Amino acid sequence: MxxxxxxxxxxxxxxxxxxxxxxxxxxxxxxxxxxxxxxxxxxxxxxxxxxxxxxxxxxxxxxxxxxxxxxxxxxxxxxxxxxxxxxxxxxxxxxxxxxxxxxxxxxxxxxxxxxxxxxxxxxxxxxxxxxxxxxxxxxVNGQRSVSGWSCLHQAAYRGHADIVQMLAGVSCLEAVDDYSITPLFLAAQYGHSPCVEILAGAGANVNCQATDLATPLLIAAQEGHLPCVEALLTHGANPNLYCNRDQWQLPIHAAAQFSHVRVLERLLEVTDRDCECSEGKVSPLYQAVLSERAASLVPLLHAGYNADAQPCFGYTCPLELAMESSYRLNDEGVEIVRLLVEAGARIGQQAYSLALRCQELLQLVLSCRGIPTARAEREALAQLALAEVDSAYCWLPLLLQAGIEPVLFLQPRLFEEAAEEVLTFFLEFFNWRCLPLEIQNFLCRRQADSSVTTLKSLEGIPSLAHLCRLQLLESVGFQCLADRSYVQRLPLPHLLHDYVQFRDVFQKHCNSLCILSVPL
Structure with missing residues (x-):
């Protein structure tokens, strides 16, 4: 069938x-x-x-x-x-x-x-x-959809400017849906600037706020619709109207968060700077850092926003937040750290602690700032580093390359806990037969317990040349030797410049340690 x-x-x-x-x-x-x-x-x-x-x-x-x-x-x-x-x-x-x-x-x-x-x-x-x-x-009025939209809502959503023009004269301009969203808000959200112009020109409230307090200007900035932003500002939209319950979010934050640079640059011209450092407010820098938008940082910093903004979200400054985020070695995050450091952001203890765990970040910080000039600050940095002794293979070569005194790390904790490859490298900067007795005792125990041969080289006699550069190190200080221009002014043959900078030592250990580069 x-x-x-x-x-x-x-x-x-x-x-x-x-x-x-x-x-x-x-x-x-x-x-x-x-x-x-x-x-x-x-x-x-x-x-x-x-x-x-x-x-x-x-x-x-x-x-x-x-x-x-x-x-x-x-x-x-x-x-x-x-x-x-x-x-x-x-x-x-x-x-x-x-x-x-x-x-x-x-x-x-x-x-x-x-x-x-x-x-x-x-x-x-x-x-x-x-x-x-x-x-x-x-x-023409009343709810005409499940979401509570009127016909004017739908026309604004679709961007049918001619129909919006017809309806604007006979419809309620301030009709709201279930989330208190008006037709003007929808036009701004979906980038229909002609509809924004028509509705605003007909008298629609450009500063209306949805249930969550978002404004048309905020949503236009969030979506990156520059023509809508321009139209709203022309018709009196307030860029300084807070758009969240906690009273800190502004349209400029939305532009920074989503890296709409042209919108951000436009809002920088009209946004008050109260949000920059005021207590209870949030600098737009934080939004750029949180969303990993390096492109947003450039105009903000260029406009003079303080790289050391007020504490927010549990962080003392944007740099601290950036370093914690970029610990994953995200390229965008590392670029954000670079921008903040170059802009003069203060590097506090927490920021240094985070950098010490990531060689790329530490190298970036040191290349921009170098070693602290004050002795007390260098000592504090050494103590922070020793607290991260498990990562010594990362931070020790970089700190020494930058010129920090090796003697600052001559402490029992390093000799007790550091890997043998780290100790073998570190002891190249000392006459190991003249170390303090306490350190020698630690070293002897490590040698006795060692199942590898990395420390066996310490049983030999240092060369005369090595002893001479160690004496030079003691005389002029490691910061001076780390400075290439200083070394070039010394009364030494050019062929010895690399040697007195311990370049051979860094080169020798570059494979066993995470040394990103060897001093030039």
Missing amino acids: DFTECYQDTCSAVALAARAGDARRVQRLLKRGYSADVKDNRGWNALHEAAASGSTECLRLLATPKTMDSSDYVNSLTHNSETPIYFAAKNGHVRSVKLLLKVSADINLKTHDMSCPLFAAVDGGHQEVVKVLIRHGAE
């Missing part, structure tokens, strides 16, 4: 002809007594099909006094409560809409999803249909 017939389209013969726009066939079928009101599995009858296809000839045949005997026929509903005029409006068939209006079609009946003929026409951008429906009394 062939069951395919059971799965064919369930439309009636008249409906199929109406769908095809075949007026002659519709006429013949009606004369032969076929019903025009047989519904298919969607609840559609022939009138729905004719309206949806825009066949006005079929509509004229179907919308006769005979078929209109039942007042419900012209407003017959599908299973989704759609009427024939709804389909005609949705598909932009203006002639079909006019014809259905003549036979008293109800233009305000809502579908299951709260739509109506006007809302459907607006959604499709059918300007002429919208004009006809408004002229015939279509309800």
